[in-house]
Structures are given as C-alpha cells and as structure tokens.
Amino acid sequence: xxxxxxSPRHEVTEMGQEVTLRCKPISGHDYLFWYRQTMxxxxxxxxxxxxxxxxxxxxxxxxxxxxxxxxxxxxxLKIQPSEPRDSAVYFCASANGEAYGYTFGxxxxxxxx
Amino acid sequence: xxxxxxxxxxxSVPEGENLVLNCSFTDSxxxxxxxxxxxxGKGLTSLLLIQSSQREQTSGRLNASLDKSSGRSTLYIAxxxxxxxxxYLCATRHYGGSQGNLIxxxxxxxxxxx
Numbered sequence: 001x002x003x004x005x006x007s008p009r010h011e012v013t014e015m016g017q018e019v020t021l022r023c024k025p026i027s028g029h030d031y032l033f034w035y036r037q038t039m040x041x042x043x044x045x046x047x048x049x050x051x052x053x054x055x056x057x058x059x060x061x062x063x064x065x066x067x068x069x070x071x072x073x074x075x076x077l078k079i080q081p082s083e084p085r086d087s088a089v090y091f092c093a094s095a096n097g098e099a100y101g102y103t104f105g106x107x108x109x110x111x112x113x
Numbered sequence: 114x115x116x117x118x119x120x121x122x123x124x125s126v127p128e129g130e131n132l133v134l135n136c137s138f139t140d141s142x143x144x145x146x147x148x149x150x151x152x153x154g155k156g157l158t159s160l161l162l163i164q165s166s167q168r169e170q171t172s173g174r175l176n177a178s179l180d181k182s183s184g185r186s187t188l189y190i191a192x193x194x195x196x197x198x199x200x201y202l203c204a205t206r207h208y209g210g211s212q213g214n215l216i217x218x219x220x221x222x223x224x225x226x227x
Contacts, residue, residue, distance in 0.1 A: 033215065043202070048214065091156060091157070095214075098144055101159050101206075102204075102206075102215055104149075104157040104158075106155065107156045109154075
C-alpha cells in the first residue's frame with residue numbers, strides 16, 4: 001500500500017488566493033482526518049469524516065475553510081481566501097475503524113505571503 | 114476535555130543511553146494510545162499502538178507501556194542512537210465527542226549525541 005497520499009507537498013500562494021489541498025486515504029480505511037501543525041499550537045484537528053460523512057468540523061478555524069469527501073478515496077481541504085496566518089503544515093490521516101491506529105500522510109507545507 | 118501532556122519538552126542524551134519519555138492524559142476513556150515519531154520537516158511515523166486492554170507493546174529497541182488507571186504512558190528507548198533524534202508524540206484515541214478522535218501531546222524533542 002502506498003500509504004496516505006497528499007498533494008501538493010509544498011504550496012506558496014499570495015494572500016487572498018484560493019488554496020486546495022488534496023488527500024487520498026489508504027484503501028479500506030473508513031476514517032479520514034485533517035490536521036494542522038504550527039510551532040505555536042502543535043497539532044490541531046480541523047475536521048474528520050467517517051464513511052465520507054463529516055462528523056466533527058468544530059476545529060475548522062472559520063468559514064474560509066471547507067472540506068469535502070466526495071468518495072472513499074479522495075478528500076479536499078479548501079481555504080478561500082487564504083491569509084498569512086494560515087501558513088502551516090496540513091496533514092491528512094486515515095484509520096480503519098475506531099480501535100486502530102492512524103496513518104499520516106507526509107503533509108502539505110502551505111505558505112501564504 | 115482530554116488533555117495530553119508530555120514531559121520533558123526536550124531531552125539530550127549521549128549515544129548508548131537508555132531513556133524514558135513520559136506521556137500523561139486526563140481522560141482514561143480511551144480506545145488506544147499511539148506513539149509517533151516526527152523528523153524535522155517530515156510527517157508522523159507510527160511507532161507503537163497500545164490498545165486500552167493492553168499494558169505494553171514492544172518493537173525492536175522500543176517499549177511502550179500504558180497505565181489507564183493513572184493516565185500514564187511511557188516510551189522506553191534502549192541503547193539510544195543518533196538516528197533516534199526526532200520529536201516523539203503521544204496521542205490518545207477516545208470515544209467520539211466534539212474533540213474528534215485523536216488528541217496529541219506537544220511532543221518531546223530528543224537529541225542523541227554521538
């Protein structure tokens with residue numbers, strides 16, 4: 001298995017632009033999570049899905065952030081419009097059921113200038 | 114609300130030393146606890162997963178223990194090597210709720226000197 005695949009690995013964009021981050025979970029995993037990591041706040045859960053349905057989006061900072069999971073093999077996290085304070089590493093993770101561990105992707109490093 | 118704390122925040126040891134990293138959590142209603150390793154600029158690599166019914170797990174030079182009643186877990190690294198230098202994170206997975214499923218500590222940054 002190729003693991004959790006995220007794209008792009010790096011993204012540099014100007015303030016105000018739309019940014020879309022992509023994630024392909026491990027085949028067969030029914031949970032998908034989006035995390036954000038910064039030096040100041042560590043790892044923060046943004047949103048998670050179970051069987052493609054958003055379960056908890058209370059970690060999404062504001063309405064500029066949105067996430068979708070149109071099918072079991074693909075999810076997107078969109079920021080529109082982007083701001084410099086959104087600069088962080090965004091991780092996607094997937095899991096099989098509730099009793100098993102998470103597998104993380106390599107992350108997308110986002111820089112908003 | 115679950116809180117996960119890792120002590121110390123940073124640790125520097127000479128090569129060959131055995132060491133223990135600590136993790137504590139406030140809510141014992143967990144499915145499992147997972148230890149991760151993160152190298153600078155990289156993603157998280159899962160090291161060990163301990164189910165709530167287990168007391169410990171071992172992988173090579175690593176041994177993780179879990180004491181749910183006291184809300185503690187330790188990661189023991191035997192015969193440390195410079196390649197072990199990284200940040201080690203523990204995370205608890207618990208039953209649903211508004212926090213989501215996996216709560217992370219802020220990590221222990223380990224440096225092993227040759």
